[in-house]
Amino acid sequence: MANYKTKLHKIKAFVFDVDGVLTDGMVQVSENGDLLRTYNSKDGLAIREAVESGYPIAIITGGSSETIKVRFTILGVKESDIYLRSRVKTPDFEHFCKKYNLQPDEVLFMGDDLPDIAPMRVCGLPCCPADAVPDVKAVAEYISIRNGGDGCVRDIIEQVMKVQGKWDTSAPPASSF
Amino acid sequence: MANYKTKLHKIKAFVFDVDGVLTDGMVQVSENGDLLRTYNSKDGLAIREAVESGYPIAIITGGSSETIKVRFTILGVKESDIYLRSRVKTPDFEHFCKKYNLQPDEVLFMGDDLPDIAPMRVCGLPCCPADAVPDVKAVAEYISIRNGGDGCVRDIIEQVMKVQGKWDTSAPPASSF
Amino acid sequence: MANYKTKLHKIKAFVFDVDGVLTDGMVQVSENGDLLRTYNSKDGLAIREAVESGYPIAIITGGSSETIKVRFTILGVKESDIYLRSRVKTPDFEHFCKKYNLQPDEVLFMGDDLPDIAPMRVCGLPCCPADAVPDVKAVAEYISIRNGGDGCVRDIIEQVMKVQGKWDTSAPPASSF
Amino acid sequence: MANYKTKLHKIKAFVFDVDGVLTDGMVQVSENGDLLRTYNSKDGLAIREAVESGYPIAIITGGSSETIKVRFTILGVKESDIYLRSRVKTPDFEHFCKKYNLQPDEVLFMGDDLPDIAPMRVCGLPCCPADAVPDVKAVAEYISIRNGGDGCVRDIIEQVMKVQGKWDTSAPPASSF
Numbered sequence: 021m022a023n024y025k026t027k028l029h030k031i032k033a034f035v036f037d038v039d040g041v042l043t044d045g046m047v048q049v050s051e052n053g054d055l056l057r058t059y060n061s062k063d064g065l066a067i068r069e070a071v072e073s074g075y076p077i078a079i080i081t082g083g084s085s086e087t088i089k090v091r092f093t094i095l096g097v098k099e100s101d102i103y104l105r106s107r108v109k110t111p112d113f114e115h116f117c118k119k120y121n122l123q124p125d126e127v128l129f130m131g132d133d134l135p136d137i138a139p140m141r142v143c144g145l146p147c148c149p150a151d152a153v154p155d156v157k158a159v160a161e162y163i164s165i166r167n168g169g170d171g172c173v174r175d176i177i178e179q180v181m182k183v184q185g186k187w188d189t190s191a192p193p194a195s196s197f
Numbered sequence: 198m199a200n201y202k203t204k205l206h207k208i209k210a211f212v213f214d215v216d217g218v219l220t221d222g223m224v225q226v227s228e229n230g231d232l233l234r235t236y237n238s239k240d241g242l243a244i245r246e247a248v249e250s251g252y253p254i255a256i257i258t259g260g261s262s263e264t265i266k267v268r269f270t271i272l273g274v275k276e277s278d279i280y281l282r283s284r285v286k287t288p289d290f291e292h293f294c295k296k297y298n299l300q301p302d303e304v305l306f307m308g309d310d311l312p313d314i315a316p317m318r319v320c321g322l323p324c325c326p327a328d329a330v331p332d333v334k335a336v337a338e339y340i341s342i343r344n345g346g347d348g349c350v351r352d353i354i355e356q357v358m359k360v361q362g363k364w365d366t367s368a369p370p371a372s373s374f
Numbered sequence: 375m376a377n378y379k380t381k382l383h384k385i386k387a388f389v390f391d392v393d394g395v396l397t398d399g400m401v402q403v404s405e406n407g408d409l410l411r412t413y414n415s416k417d418g419l420a421i422r423e424a425v426e427s428g429y430p431i432a433i434i435t436g437g438s439s440e441t442i443k444v445r446f447t448i449l450g451v452k453e454s455d456i457y458l459r460s461r462v463k464t465p466d467f468e469h470f471c472k473k474y475n476l477q478p479d480e481v482l483f484m485g486d487d488l489p490d491i492a493p494m495r496v497c498g499l500p501c502c503p504a505d506a507v508p509d510v511k512a513v514a515e516y517i518s519i520r521n522g523g524d525g526c527v528r529d530i531i532e533q534v535m536k537v538q539g540k541w542d543t544s545a546p547p548a549s550s551f
Numbered sequence: 552m553a554n555y556k557t558k559l560h561k562i563k564a565f566v567f568d569v570d571g572v573l574t575d576g577m578v579q580v581s582e583n584g585d586l587l588r589t590y591n592s593k594d595g596l597a598i599r600e601a602v603e604s605g606y607p608i609a610i611i612t613g614g615s616s617e618t619i620k621v622r623f624t625i626l627g628v629k630e631s632d633i634y635l636r637s638r639v640k641t642p643d644f645e646h647f648c649k650k651y652n653l654q655p656d657e658v659l660f661m662g663d664d665l666p667d668i669a670p671m672r673v674c675g676l677p678c679c680p681a682d683a684v685p686d687v688k689a690v691a692e693y694i695s696i697r698n699g700g701d702g703c704v705r706d707i708i709e710q711v712m713k714v715q716g717k718w719d720t721s722a723p724p725a726s727s728f
Contacts, residue, residue, distance in 0.1 A: 039238035046346070048235040050582055051227055053267040058579040061570035062684065065664055090584040107370075133242055134369030153239065155366050169577070189686050192665030193638075216415035223523070225412040228404055230444040284547075310419055311546030330416065332543050393592035400700070402589040405581055407621040461724075487596055488723030507593065509720050 024162040027145045028183045032126040034070065035113060035139070036173060038081035038088060040132035041149060044169030055085045060169055064095055066177040068193040071096035073186045078116040080106050082135060106135075113139040130176060132156055132168055147176050201339040204322045205360045209303040211247065212290060212316070213350060215258035215265060217309035218326055221346030232262045237346050241272055243354040245370040248273035250363045255293040257283050259312060283312075290316040307353060309333055309345055324353050378516040381499045382537045386480040388424065389467060389493070390527060392435035392442060394486035395503055398523030409439045414523055418449055420531040422547040425450035427540045432470040434460050436489060460489075467493040484530060486510055486522055501530050555693040558676045559714045563657040565601065566644060566670070567704060569612035569619060571663035572680055575700030586616045591700050595626055597708040599724040602627035604717045609647040611637045613666060637666075644670040661707060663687055663699050678707050 039045050042063060048056040070077060079092050080103040089102050101119075103112040109131075117124050125144035129136070132152040140146035140159050148160040149172035157163055164172035181187035216222050219240060225233040247254060256269050257280040266279050278296075280289040286308075294301055302321035306313070309329040317323035317336050325337040326349035334340055341349035358364035393399050396417060402410040424431060433446050434457040443456050455473075457466040463485075471478050479498035483490070486506040494500035494513050502514040503526035511517055518526035535541035570576050573594060579587040601608060610623050611634040620633050632650075634643040640662075648655055656675035660667070663683040671677035671690050679691040680703035688694055695703035712718035 043238075045238040046235045047238060047241075048225070048233055048579070049264040049268045050233065051229060051231045051264065052582060053264060054582045056579055056581065058577045061574075061576040061578060062664060064578075065666075087580040087582065087584060091580045133239060134366050135242075137366065137369075189665050189668065192668075220415075222415040223412045224415060224418075225402070225410055226441040226445045227410065228406060228408045228441065230441060310416060311543050312419075314543065314546075397592075399592040400589045401592060401595075402579070402587055403618040403622045404587065405583060405585045405618065407618060487593060488720050489596075491720065491723075 024145060024147075025179075025183070027161070028180050030126055031128045031145060031180045031184075033076040033078070033116075033120060033122050033128070034177065034180075035078045035080055035116065035127060035129045035143070037109075037131040037133075037136050038079060038083055040152070040168040041130050042079075042169065042173055044167065045132070046169075054087065055083065056087065057083075057085070057091070058169070059091055060171060060174070062171050063169075063173040065193060066174040066181075067092070067095045067097065069187070070177050070181065072193055073181065075181075076116070076120045076122070077101065078113075079103065080109050080112045080116075080139070082106055109135055109139045110142060113143065128176065128180065130164075130173065148172075201322060201324075202356075202360070204338070205357050207303055208305045208322060208357045208361075210253040210255070210293075210297060210299050210305070211354065211357075212255045212257055212293065212304060212306045212320070214286075214308040214310075214313050215256060215260055217329070217345040218307050219256075219346065219350055221344065222309070223346075231264065232260065233264065234260075234262070234268070235346070236268055237348060237351070239348050240346075240350040242370060243351040243358075244269070244272045244274065246364070247354050247358065249370055250358065252358075253293070253297045253299070254278065255290075256280065257286050257289045257293075257316070259283055286312055286316045287319060290320065305353065305357065307341075307350065325349075378499060378501075379533075379537070381515070382534050384480055385482045385499060385534045385538075387430040387432070387470075387474060387476050387482070388531065388534075389432045389434055389470065389481060389483045389497070391463075391485040391487075391490050392433060392437055394506070394522040395484050396433075396523065396527055398521065399486070400523075408441065409437065410441065411437075411439070411445070412523070413445055414525060414528070416525050417523075417527040419547060420528040420535075421446070421449045421451065423541070424531050424535065426547055427535065430470070430474045430476070431455065432467075433457065434463050434466045434470075434493070436460055463489055463493045464496060467497065482530065482534065484518075484527065502526075555676060555678075556710075556714070558692070559711050561657055562659045562676060562711045562715075564607040564609070564647075564651060564653050564659070565708065565711075566609045566611055566647065566658055566660045566674065568640075568662040568664075568667050569610060569614055571683070571699040572661050573610075573700065573704055575698065576663070577700075585618065586614065587618065588614075588616070588622070589700070590622055591702060591705070593702050594700075594704040596724060597705040597712075598623070598626045598628065600718070601708050601712065603724055604712065607647070607651045607653070608632065609644075610634065611640050611643045611647075611670070613637055640666055640670045641673060644674065659707065659711065661695075661704065679703075 043057045078101045084105045106112045128145040129143035130147040147162040148156045149168040151167040164175045166172040220234045255278045261282045283289045305322040306320035307324040324339040325333050326345040328344040341352045343349040397411045432455045438459045460466045482499040483497035484501040501516040502510045503522040505521040518529045520526040520529050574588045609632045615636045637643045659676040660674035661678040678693040679687045680699040682698040695706045697703040697706050
């Protein structure tokens with residue numbers, strides 16, 4: 021991971037998996053059979069700060085619950101950039117890149133499990149939480165010191181925005197969500 | 198646990214308890230009095246991968262909530278292989294074996310508390326999470342390094358499928374659930 | 375805590391606080407404003423085993439949610455032995471003792487916070503989880519190695535029933551709940 | 552943090568952020584898209600004890616869920632002192648001070664993330680949980696040994712009330728909530 025820091029400068033957009041990245045991987049089954057997830061407010065603040073600074077952000081998940089859209093549209097992510105039921109993630113990753121006229125190597129991807137490996141191989145900076153599965157860690161160029169749901173997303177967004185001079189602690193977004 | 202690995206080769210099916218194995222043992226009581234459980238997405242991916250590779254999987258639990266069926270049928274487990282309200286688990290274990298024409302010693306069973314001891318004594322490879330009660334650990338031939346709800350199911354499914362050449366990381370199932 | 379073990383022999387009944395003892399102290403506020411709690415299945419099995427062996431069990435809590443009753447009546451605790459909205463706990467403790475013709479020194483009480491101190495001073499064996507507040511630890515004769523919600527109730531019930539020859543692992547209750 | 556203890560004597564009121572202070576920062580998205588939070592009962596007892604002793608308490612949060620009000624009004628906090636959707640927190644902090652005729656340096660503020668820094672700079676004793684972000688820790692005069700949602704609020708309320716002779720363990724409020 022010696023030189024992942026040099027790649028932080030060229031990142032123009034972020035893509036995140038949900039389960040195990042933006043959550044700790046746990047899903048609660050509700051009485052009606054919906055799958056409920058629990059998110060981290062420090063991650064949320066970073067996503068909102070990135071959105072307000074103009075970074076496109078995509079969510080690409082195998083999950084299908086509409087509540088995933090609720091959480092991220094509140095933070096400013098565009099609903100059309102939230103890919104649910106993604107069984108093979110690379111095409112969705114490429115769709116997102118084209119939409120914003122981004123080269124894949126300008127896009128950071130953070131995932132934690134096997135379906136994330138393929139897009140991680142083609143993105144600009146493959147990242148994962150500390151508790152990703154070994155096969156994912158093997159392809160990651162940056163392994164966060166944070167686990168999924170415990171701030172790994174905040175960690176990497178903050179690093180990118182800081183090296184690019186965009187992380188302004190004096191005018192933070194509301195932590196509202 | 199020296200030779201549990203030799204037994205991985207002959208395993209043709211899996212049986213799992215729910216509370217304390219597929220969860221961390223915690224249940225939330227909802228406003229309507231239903232008992233809500235929280236599951237691990239990395240376990241989920243392994244169950245789906247095992248189902249897609251043709252391994253029969255049974256869930257045998259003392260729990261009675263219909264939401265248990267929701268979680269596992271989404272992953273591909275057959276509803277008729279989900280045994281709720283199982284007060285004495287061995288008959289249910291044997292029923293499952295007969296249904297699929299399996300010898301008990303071809304079936305792996307993972308449990309964590311007293312009701313699991315009896316079926317663990319007759320199955321092919323008795324396993325438990327790291328935080329199983331001492332009496333269960335005493336009869337387990339493999340104690341996962343993972344706790345219940347923290348990936349013990351993923352751990353053992355992955356081990357079995359890897360020694361049998363069935364764990365294909367290049368074509369994973371969607372993590373969807 | 376040298377001689378708390380000698381007191382285990384005379385215990386005929388159990389009283390438990392809820393928040394911080396039978397849970398980790400966390401309460402989720404639902405959309406309707408109800409307070410939802412999350413319980414431990416290993417504690418649950420021990421409570422059911424104690425009930426089936428004939429030990430009276432009381433729940434004395436400052437909490438007011440009806441869902442508390444749901445959880446413990448499922449396990450076999452009598453609804454009339456579940457004291458909600460208990461602002462001063464000693465009278466409720468004494469009411470329970472009289473109902474079952476128990477001397478206070480035959481009853482174990484496990485609590486974790488200030489309202490539990492008074493009944494702990496008059497019970498037969500004051501106990502607390504490892505993460506009780508310091509003032510409660512100061513009056514406890516047994517401090518479990520387990521935290522609230524992490525099996526402290528299972529720990530103490532199992533110890534009592536084992537010294538009294540009532541803990542039968544060969545015929546466990548269903549873990550059902 | 553050598554002399555934060557001298558400041559405990561002059562504190563007459565408390566202000567708390569919610570996410571990451573009164574919770575561990577995690578929010579669950581419900582089926583209806585509401586954001587559900589989980590609170591600590593030991594923090595709750597301290598808030599009730601402070602309210603009953605006459606300390607004004609404000610909640611200032613970027614969050615917007617009405618369930619936040621439910622949780623704290625149950626504990627005795629006045630609904631008009633619960634500031635939701637606070638995007639810039641200092642004006643709300645000052646509004647609270649004026650309402651109770653308090654000097655800012657008589658008011659303790661505990662926060663954990665960037666939006667809390669500004670009011671922490673003007674309050675009498677800026678505090679944060681152990682797991683606050685580094686920029687917040689840099690302005691805090693007291694960093695609790697407890698994480699958000701794990702008793703950091705109990706920790707600081709108890710310290711203030713003890714040095715002021717107001718923490719009465721013999722007549723605790725009910726832990727009810």
